[in-house]
Amino acid sequence: MPTQVTAAVMTKSGQPLDLRPVILDDPLDHEVLVRTLAAGLCHSDLHYLDGSLEIELPAILGHEVVGTVERVGAAVSGLKIGDRVVATVTPACGLCRQCLAGRPTQCMRVDQMRARPRPKFMTTDGEPINALGGIGAFAEAFVVSEASLGVIDDAIPAKVACLLGCCVTTGVGAAIHGARVTAEDTVAVIGCGGVGIAAIQGARLAGARKVVAVDTSEQKLELAKRFGATDGVVAQREAVETLELLRAIEPEGFTHTIEAVGRAATAELAFNALGAAGTATILGLMPADTALRISADALVYGDRRIQGAYMGANRFLSDVDIFTDHYRSGRLNLDDMVTQARTFSSINEGFAAMTDPTTVRVVVEFEDAAS
Ligand SMILES: [Zn+2]
Ligand SMILES: [Zn+2]
Known part of the structure; x- marks a missing residue:
């Protein structure tokens, strides 16, 4: 019935x-x-x-x-x-x-x-x-x-x-399954909503040596530090200015960036903030006709990568158990x-x-x- x-x-x-x-x-x-x-x-x-x-x-x-x-x-x-x-x-x-x-x-x-x-x-x-x-x-x-x-x-x-x-699976998943962050990595997370905060926690769980939060709101950046961000950058109106602030923290560029906003400009910023051999992981959903503009030189000469990690490239059944254990032990x-x-x-x-x-x-x- x-x-x-x-x-x-x-x-x-x-x-x-x-x-x-x-x-x-x-x-x-x-x-x-x-x-x-x-x-x-x-x-x-x-x-x-x-x-x-x-x-x-x-x-x-x-x-x-x-x-x-x-x-x-x-x-x-x-x-x-x-x-x-x-x-x-x-x-x-x-x-x-x-x-x-x-x-x-x-x-x-x-x-x-x-x-x-x-x-x-x-x-x-x-x-x-x-x-x-x-x-x-x-x-x-x-x-x-x-x-x-x-x-x-x-x-x-x-x-x-x-x-x-959704947000924990996507954000933590992006760090551990999509980007496969390790203790060697420097990570910038762009956008500090639910997915971004989860990505920050994922990068911290994976042991990243730097986790930089990027958001338009200063309050969000303060909050992000409670979840494991080591630094914060206020996103500027012009992406190039945000990039300068990121470069001041990590002059070589990041080994990983994770985009959790869902805009072409922030996805492009994620790519531009990479160092050589770095990987940008894009999570945000964008309108179907969205195209990204990235430098072919930066991609090819710099061995850079840009990838999706839809829903954090999750393995849902085992992920739920992994996240539960980290929650119980106070790490998530x-x-x-x-x-x-x-x-x-x-x-x-x-x-x-x-x-x-x-x-x-x-x-x-x-x-x-x-x-
Ligand atoms: Zn969702
Ligand atoms: Zn199948």
Whole structure:
């Protein structure tokens, strides 16, 4: 029997989300119905909401989420009712060439795995509603394939556990899987939102000898130092001026840069701040027609590299365990990343708070979610 749940529905870009009842379909054989406990507000959600990234409407945004398994499909084998789970937008089949090569975020069957004979969510009038990333976490419950979920320890508070689904996976993952930072490295992280702060923590966890935070807000840079940044640079209006400030800290250029903003200018800055043989890792999502301009000479003569690390090139199931252990031992600070927790019913105010320079992550908690 399909369930009625309250969801925050996006009907038009630039408009507040509309909290209203929607119909959630039953889980199919390989799917699970998850009761939502907490969801993070990611900049990707904000970019869909303000229209800078495109999405088919109406839609339910939200992809950084923790919840409790409430129902399981007939063929689900790895999860049981009551499990606390974190979702990922990159489910992996485990069988294709990319999965077998250890690159599950590039799974070749991801579309097949998300394919479904009917929509997950519908309006009460029967109109289909799109679910962002195949999840749609800004709802009291959602349905996803078993492969999209990792089980976590109940002892991790829901308010911080949701971060494992996107910003921590992407940021820490970029440092340890994408860039493969070591104790020899000097790292600059451009952008200090949730992903950037997680990348700073990832670089620190990996032992980098310098971790330089770059952000337009001085307050953010102070905050970044609490998470392991050794220096901070205020991003200037002109990228060339920011580059000069970075050069003052690291005259040879950095061995690694990690871009966590999602703009061509910051991606190009990430490349330009590299020393010889350095690698720029670009994380931010940009509009589909975005092109980057980099110097061919700097690339070829300098043995420089520029790469993506979509969702932190994660191996979600093992990453969740790695991050959990680092959180438990106090080496990964998730608690201070949640700078604002509020109720799901005030999600629109949560999006408004994202522009505050002291915000790292806003998390919405679901009213009846007993964590
Ligand atoms: Zn995200
Ligand atoms: Zn695959």
